[in-house]
Amino acid sequence: MSRKLSGILNSMHEKNMDALIAVKPENIRYLTGFNPSSFSLLLLKDEPVLFTSKLDIEDASQSSKVPVEELKSLKDIKELLKGKIGIESSMTVETYKKLSNNFKANITDLIEVSRMVKSPDEIKNIKKALEIAEKSFEDVEFSGTENEAAAKLEYNMMVRGSSKPSFETIVASGERSSLPHGTPQVTEIESPVVIDWGAVYNGYASDTTRTIIETDKQEEIFNIVLEANKKAVSAIKPGVKTSEIDKAARDVIEEYGYGEGYIHSTGHGVGLEIHEMPSLSQKDNTTLEKGMIVTIEPGIYLEGEFGVRVEDMVQITNRGNVLNKLSHKLTF
Amino acid sequence: MSRKLSGILNSMHEKNMDALIAVKPENIRYLTGFNPSSFSLLLLKDEPVLFTSKLDIEDASQSSKVPVEELKSLKDIKELLKGKIGIESSMTVETYKKLSNNFKANITDLIEVSRMVKSPDEIKNIKKALEIAEKSFEDVEFSGTENEAAAKLEYNMMVRGSSKPSFETIVASGERSSLPHGTPQVTEIESPVVIDWGAVYNGYASDTTRTIIETDKQEEIFNIVLEANKKAVSAIKPGVKTSEIDKAARDVIEEYGYGEGYIHSTGHGVGLEIHEMPSLSQKDNTTLEKGMIVTIEPGIYLEGEFGVRVEDMVQITNRGNVLNKLSHKLTF
Known part of the structure; x- marks a missing residue:
């Protein structure tokens, strides 16, 4: 696991966050190395998974440091969410609405704060x-x-x-x-x-x-x-x-x-x-x-x-x- | 008032919507003629107002068909919101959180539906x-x-x-x-x-x-x-x-x-x-x-x-x- 990724997971543990959802392309690229060309979702937890559309799966499988699965529907993701979930402040209300029924989300800039100091x-x-x-x-x-x-x-x-x-x-x-x-x-x-x-x-x-x-x-x-x-x-x-x-x-x-x-x-x-x-x-x-x-x-x-x-x-x-x-x- | 704008206001009335907030630059451009270069907010109601930052006020005053005011803080906008408010599905949860305490928002693609048929x-x-x-x-x-x-x-x-x-x-x-x-x-x-x-x-x-x-x-x-x-x-x-x-x-x-x-x-x-x-x-x-x-x-x-x-x-x-x-x- 990359240092960037383990750093984020540590911060999440400190904040008792069970999972963090990233959909901002730059945040996904920062943590996985994969540059999305269509809607993708990174589910950060102890065993992170990157979900991408069929369009991006060939590219993502080659470039992502995180295991890749096909994103079929946000409903499937919703099933995976339990406990205290972090979401980016830039997430749209549309995506939020599709994901949010089962949990109380915490808006967080954790990834973007981490991105301030460059490697x-x-x-x-x-x-x-x-x-x-x-x-x-x-x-x-x-x-x-x-x-x-x-x-x-x-x-x-x-x-x-x-x-x-x-x-x-x-x-x-x-x-x-x-x-x-x-x-x-x-x-x-x-x-x-x-x-x-x-x-x-x-x-x-x-x-x-x-x-x-x-x-x-x-x-x-x-x-x-x-x-x-x-x-x-x-x-x-x-x-x-x-x-x-x-x-x-x-x-x-x-x-x-x-x-x-x-x-x-x-x-x-x-x-x-x-x-x-x-x-x-x-x-x-x-x-x-x-x-x-x-x-x-x-x-x-x-x-x-x-x-x-x-x-x-x-x-x-x-x-x-x-x-x-x-x-x-x-x-x- | 432009035909596009009065069309949107009519649709809002039909849906008993008291106001609609647009922050997506393309939606603002579509309804006002002004192309935002920084965060701007169009408050649609019977007398619509376009709020822009200082950076854009000179340009907006020249190009907007809707009266322009300076956007100082989203808190000021929040004070203006009463009743049933529509927001775009693309609004970020951050903006939504800053605006939403006083009302129950309805996610709507009203403007984007209107944009499908071109003039x-x-x-x-x-x-x-x-x-x-x-x-x-x-x-x-x-x-x-x-x-x-x-x-x-x-x-x-x-x-x-x-x-x-x-x-x-x-x-x-x-x-x-x-x-x-x-x-x-x-x-x-x-x-x-x-x-x-x-x-x-x-x-x-x-x-x-x-x-x-x-x-x-x-x-x-x-x-x-x-x-x-x-x-x-x-x-x-x-x-x-x-x-x-x-x-x-x-x-x-x-x-x-x-x-x-x-x-x-x-x-x-x-x-x-x-x-x-x-x-x-x-x-x-x-x-x-x-x-x-x-x-x-x-x-x-x-x-x-x-x-x-x-x-x-x-x-x-x-x-x-x-x-x-x-x-x-x-x-x-």
């Missing part, structure tokens, strides 16, 4: 995803239309071995750079241009943002955002709370009078999902530990003018170890 | 997505590696105005074509090659599969699959049950002795989501209506040898109107 193999995959993403970025000229640049960037990543973009690539230029989630349009790129993109390697994601700037005003804002980014990174070490990292970045932006425009959190965990625990936000109080990988991504958004964001990926070692190699300051 | 505008968007996908396919030479071909196909679609692939492109060749969900590998393309791909235009998806064949054995299997595809299409007309369409395809494949390998359903609805209602499966008994758009995608999968699938998109008019223009039979 050496996971770190290797994340670094490789980031390397693919950064090299692919360097081969794009940000001229032409936003969607052409995004298409080129995604093409470069896939040819280099990324299975897909880790999220919908953002290429938002000119006035639209003030939309933190601006999707690429069929319009010529203006300055500044915010590019937020990532690759997926062996299931693991990368996440980076750069803003290519032109004018003095853009540079002025860029320098504040970069200062906030660096303050947050230098506040990172094991034992510090995530909300303190958020505050380090937020304080810089507020100090310059742009606090109103800082409408998102400073970062988040990255791994099998593009957004995972912890959140580096005002409300989150996770204690940073060695082996976590988080983003640091402060931004300033001037509605009707432009926006700037600078995002790095940071591994928690004895300090905050920035994994990105790409320059922060990029100009037209 | 002329929706059909236009789906046709455009399919046109982008097919033209992009014609510009790819299926030589080199599987992942290069997939990257080229996705690039072509994005440059033509697709916002993203409608799902992870499948390019599965040689022996791996027997995996219905085979993801592209960094390996040279062999015969046959199954390509399953789609574009997204204005939020609407396309979904098509072609298999490029070479040998006589591959052609023999291909002909059976194509016969199954055509039998299913010709069985389509308003008033027929989805299970009958599945049976039409399944019967052909069983007749030739390949029933064991037909491990998936014959098709599904396509629209704002790549898989939506109805399912064209043995268990589903939705009655087909004019304006639905579904896939027809029989396949035969010979484990350890190869697989063949042929998938078209079909609009239900007085009959089954195939929307694809690409040839079925493609050879190396």
Whole structure:
């Protein structure tokens, strides 16, 4: 049995949990090695079983570290459930309703908490995803239309071995750079241009943002955002709370009078999902530990003018170890 | 108020539902026109309100047909809920738990049932997505590696105005074509090659599969699959049950002795989501209506040898109107 799996089973025993049901594909992949392409269910107990549809059984039998059976109906699973059962917070009410008559379920993030600290193999995959993403970025000229640049960037990543973009690539230029989630349009790129993109390697994601700037005003804002980014990174070490990292970045932006425009959190965990625990936000109080990988991504958004964001990926070692190699300051 | 929205409100009244909560992004987009980039909540009642985070408020205020307010906390929403409340089957238990103390919720697919029959505008968007996908396919030479071909196909679609692939492109060749969900590998393309791909235009998806064949054995299997595809299409007309369409395809494949390998359903609805209602499966008994758009995608999968699938998109008019223009039979 893998260390990850026995760790989860130990935590379950401590909580007197008789079984835990995982249906989130990333959680199943994390614990079994199998990447579901259709609805699958991992029943965690002392002798775990992975249930998949016929569609996935050939693939699962080859890749799962846990014995595989065919999932015929959720009713069959319901029969197997006795005692105190844990379910993921992301389970849908539909699945819950089909499974839940016989037990009182406990909503738990046990698996996702375990996923926060990455193993050496996971770190290797994340670094490789980031390397693919950064090299692919360097081969794009940000001229032409936003969607052409995004298409080129995604093409470069896939040819280099990324299975897909880790999220919908953002290429938002000119006035639209003030939309933190601006999707690429069929319009010529203006300055500044915010590019937020990532690759997926062996299931693991990368996440980076750069803003290519032109004018003095853009540079002025860029320098504040970069200062906030660096303050947050230098506040990172094991034992510090995530909300303190958020505050380090937020304080810089507020100090310059742009606090109103800082409408998102400073970062988040990255791994099998593009957004995972912890959140580096005002409300989150996770204690940073060695082996976590988080983003640091402060931004300033001037509605009707432009926006700037600078995002790095940071591994928690004895300090905050920035994994990105790409320059922060990029100009037209 | 839009026709879609008033239709939903009428259905709610008929069911004595006091309010309905939608959090699924596609359902919110369907009813408001706004495409959420972060957690948003549409509270449907006689005077509907769309709640979004600060991140999305600028965008939502411009695009939503429903008044927009800032979503500060789910607790605030909970205060607003009285009487009989409908929730989507896809809502997570976490969200449900935060909202549900004050009411007994009714799990409902009201919005998704309404989405099955497409408006002329929706059909236009789906046709455009399919046109982008097919033209992009014609510009790819299926030589080199599987992942290069997939990257080229996705690039072509994005440059033509697709916002993203409608799902992870499948390019599965040689022996791996027997995996219905085979993801592209960094390996040279062999015969046959199954390509399953789609574009997204204005939020609407396309979904098509072609298999490029070479040998006589591959052609023999291909002909059976194509016969199954055509039998299913010709069985389509308003008033027929989805299970009958599945049976039409399944019967052909069983007749030739390949029933064991037909491990998936014959098709599904396509629209704002790549898989939506109805399912064209043995268990589903939705009655087909004019304006639905579904896939027809029989396949035969010979484990350890190869697989063949042929998938078209079909609009239900007085009959089954195939929307694809690409040839079925493609050879190396």
